[in-house]
Amino acid sequence: MMPTLRPARPADEPAIDDLCQASARELFPGYYDVQQSPSAVKYFAVLDRTLIEDGTYYVHDADGEIVACGGWSRRNKLFNGSGAGDDARLLDPASEPARIRAMFVRADWTRRGLARAILQHSLDAARAEGFGSVVLAATLPGVPFYESLGFTVAEQTVDTLPDGVQVPGARMTRSIEV
Secondary structure (H helix, E strand, O other): OOOEEEEOOHHHHHHHHHHHHHHHHHHHHHOOOOOHHHHHHHHHOOOOHHHHHHOOEEEEEEOOEEEEEEEEEOEOOOOOOOOOOOOOOEOOOOOOOEEEEEEEEOHHHOOOOHHHHHHHHHHHHHHHOOOOEEEEEEEHHHHHHHHHOOOEEEEEEEEEOOOOOEEEEEEEEEEOOO
């Protein structure tokens, strides 16, 4: 059975939080050490509820179970924990890229095109609002996936999380028209 792609609703928040945490706990140890993995789970694998409020976050629903989630944002915040003072600022589609945010797939639903479908839906929605490009902050497990979809690494990064742990990743960009 193929899950249904739909906008996330506030009632989905607990299931999305559980999915994000479980997905990160599964993937991160293959790329990060014993300090980085739990820190990255704690600070990166957390839903930003503003995405649901804005209607830019989507889920794949399989008979009432959330099996994948992700979306985009027209706001300045690049990722959970980015901490910039103007995170809520609306972006200018004419001169700034939209943000791809918080993509997670349940381990038993990987490799079925769910993240790809969410990403394409997000790109289409951002394009409809006038954006010409997107940017994202990728964790190391996500870099190969995003590269396979036309993203390029703009910058290798090391984010210092609130607990002081440093976690490597990448800022990636892509034209929406690719």
